Amino acid sequence: MINDCLAPAEFDPRPAVSEFSNHRSLIINHKWVALCAALALALPGFAAPEPSPVTNKPLNAAPGTFRFAILPDRTGGNRPGVFEGAIAKLNLLQPEFVVATGDLIDGYTTDPKVWTAQWAEFDGLVNRLEMPFHYVPGNHDISNPLMLEAWKERHGSPWSSFVHQNVLFLLLDTEDRPFGGLGAEQIAWVKQTLTANTGVRWTIVVMHRALWRQSNQAGFEQVRAALADRAFTVFASHDHVYLKSSVDGRDAYVLATAGGISPLRGVDFGEFDHVTWVTMKPDGPHVANLALDGILPDDVVTEATQSRVRALRDGNWLRLVPTVHDAPTFAHLTVPLEIRNPTEYPLYVRGSLVAGAGLAFSPASIDRQVAPRQTLTLPLELVSLGAPASIHGVNEAGRSVTLDGTYDVNGKQLTLPASASLHLDWDHAVPMASAPIVLDGDLAEWPAALFTAVEQPMFISEDWDWQGPDDGRFRFAVQQRDGRVFVAVETTDDRVITSANRDELQDKLMLVLRTSAGTTKVEGYAGTKTDTLAVRATPTGLVAEFSFPLPAGEQSFHLNLGWQDHDRPENTKPSVLWWRDPRIAEFGGFTLP
C-alpha cells in the first residue's frame, strides 16, 4: 500500500542507506509514510490497488491487432503429406487468413491435363482451410506462358493486393520476367496501388523470389523506391532455406519450406518445415516461425488412448520371474518371462534377448502378440556358454532384458522398450564354524573365503543417493555353531556417519530374519553391544556380528541384509542397500546341512 503512495520529488526512496547515517532523513521518511497511509485511508480515489491474481499489463487485444499465417514452398521436390499436415495445423491455429509465398504445384508442363490435375489437387488442399487463402505464384506455378494463362483463368491476376485493418498486403508475381523479376505493367500497378493507399499503417509485401538479394533486382528496385517512405515488411521463399534479411532497414524474410525439398538438417541451418505466424499489432508485425512438428492437436493423448500409452510408458508389462536355483552355479536354468498386457488392446512384443557375456537365452528373440488382459509366460532358458556360471556373478553384473512393446493407437504403431532385471538366488548352505565366534565387532575369527561381496545391491531404496561401489559396498558371511546362527557384516563406505543418539540419521545395518516363529528385524548402530549383536565403527565403515537361535528342530530360515548409508548430513533420505530385493519373499533362503 505504502509503496504505491506517490512520493514528492525530493523523497529518497532508499531509506536503508540513510537511516543510520542521517537521522533527520529517517524522521522525514517516517512522517511521509504516516501521511501517505493516512491519505490512503481517507481518500477513496487514492486507494492502493487490491492484491490481484493478474499482472497489470494492458490486455493484448488493442484495436488493429490481428493474426495471419504464411505458407512457404510446397513444391520443388514436394515431400507428400507435409503441406497437407500444415493445412490441418493452420486450422488448429485459426489465423484470420493465410498467404502463400508460391511454388504451390509442381508445374513445368505444357500439358493442360497435367496442370489441371495439379491445380485440382492443390485447390482441394487449400479448400480444407477454414479461412481465406491468398494465392501467390512461384516459378513452379507459372513456368511458361501457357501456365500463366491457366493461372489467370483459375485465380485471376497473378499479382494482387488487399487491405485488412488498415494494413496493405502487396502480393507480387516474381515470375513476371524471364528468370524472375517484375514487369513494367506490374511495377506501374505497384506504384498506383501504393499511391492509392498512402494512409495505411503498414505494408506487407509477399512474393516468391527474394529479389532484393539479387545483384540484378529485376524491377524490385522500383518497388523499393516506391516503398521508401512507409513502414513495410517483406516475406519471400524460393530458396528452401530460412534467412532473416532486410530491405532498406526493414525486416525481410526468406522462409524455408512447407513440403518443398529440404535436407531438414535443423533450424540452425535454416532447413525446417514451418508456417510463419504474424501478429499484427499497432507497433507493427510480430513474427514467429512455428515448426510443423511443434504444432500439436489437442487429442495427442485421450481417455481412449491413455491406457495403452501409460502401459508403454510405465514399461512394467515385462518381468523376469525371480528364480531360486538349487546350487550357487548353473549350466542352464529356467527363468520364466512374463508379458502382462494390462489393456483391452493387443500388445505386440518384439526384440532380442541378450543375456550378456558368457550367457545366452533360449529362445534368443521374441515376436509375440499378447491378447487383451492376458499374461503370457514363456519358459526362458538361461544357458552358460562356458563353465557353469555363478549366480552371484549374474546378480552382481546387474543383467536385464529389454524388449519393445507396441500398441496400435489411432492407426499409429506406438512403441517403447521395457526392461526387466534378471534376479536369481540359490538355497544357501550354512557352514559349521570351526572355532567359537566372539560377538565383539572384530571379524578375525571369520575365514575370508566365507564372505560374499555385494557391490551391486539387488535393491536400493532412494537409489538416487547411491553413486556406486565406491560410495558403499558390503560383505557378509553366515555360519552356525552350537545350535546358533552367526552373521558377520562389514561395510566399506566413503563417509561413515555415526551418532550415539539413535534418533539421528546415521549409517545403520538392518537384518531381517524370517523363521516359522515369525519375522524379526534387527537394527545395528555403531556402538551396539548386546548378547546377540555387536556393531563397531571403523574409519571405513561398520563391522557387525549378529547371532540368533533357530526354533527347535528348524533347519532353514530366510535372511536379508540392508545398510542405510548416510553420507550427507543435509540429506533426509539416505539410500538403503539391500543384498536381496525385500519384495521377493523366496530370496535369501538358508539351510543347515
Ligand SMILES: [Ca+2]
Ligand atoms: Ca568376533
Ligand SMILES: [Ca+2]
Ligand atoms: Ca557412502
Ligand SMILES: [Ca+2]
Ligand atoms: Ca555413510
